[in-house]
Amino acid sequence: MSAVRARIAAAAQAAGRDAAGINLVAVSKTHPFEAVTAALAAGQLVFGENRVQEAAQKFPGLRTAHPAMRLHIIGGLQTNKARDAVRIADVIETLDRPKLADAIADAIQREGRAPQLLVQVNVGDEPQKAGIPTAEADAFITACQARFGAELAGLMCIPPAEGDPAPHFTWLAACAARHGLGILSMGMSGDFETAITHGATHVRVGTAIFGARG
DSSP: OOHHHHHHHHHHHHHOOOGGGGGEEETTSSSSSHHHHHHHTTTOOOOESOOOOHHHSSSGGGGOOOTEEEEEEEEOGGGHHHHHHHHOSSEEEEEHHHHHHHHHHHHHHHOOOEEEEEEEETTTOTTOOSSEEEEHHHHHHHHHHHHHHEEEEEEEEESSSSSSSSHHHHHHHHHHHTTTEEEEEEOTTTTTTHHHHTTOOEEEEEEEHHOOOO
């Protein structure tokens, strides 16, 4: 944990940024409850989970002892899991299609709570990946802002595994700026320093903290 924080600080300094403006999301997906408690003991309070079911097993019991902790859903979200996600998550980073927006809006009304929302953009327009296509992103973001207001707070992306991620991070930052959105969730264990250079406010780091997935 300390090594990752040191890398974030160094990348921020090199980019002329304040490291305090960069949030580390510890990606605890597939790692056991004990790994989360160890990270909490080390002072980490923000966690990312792919699957709502897994998050529901790990996190509710920890909130009493750690009321400041925050849970991000960072995996593709099925519409039939939207209500569960709204119930337990502080941030849903993977809003990426109109039907999911409908399901989340309905869940917010039913649950009486509204997590922060990020639109996931498929910056590489890869057919196998989730995320709104780049050609549809502006219209979708505008529609979500009208629907959710300030709860639509930013954008998220996972760039292609091959090639330089920098152009994709640049694209996402420019898109967020067009829409006045302040949160940029981009960068993972292999590229978060590059993401910080291009304006990331949240970096999602799993392997560099917890080791290989369980």
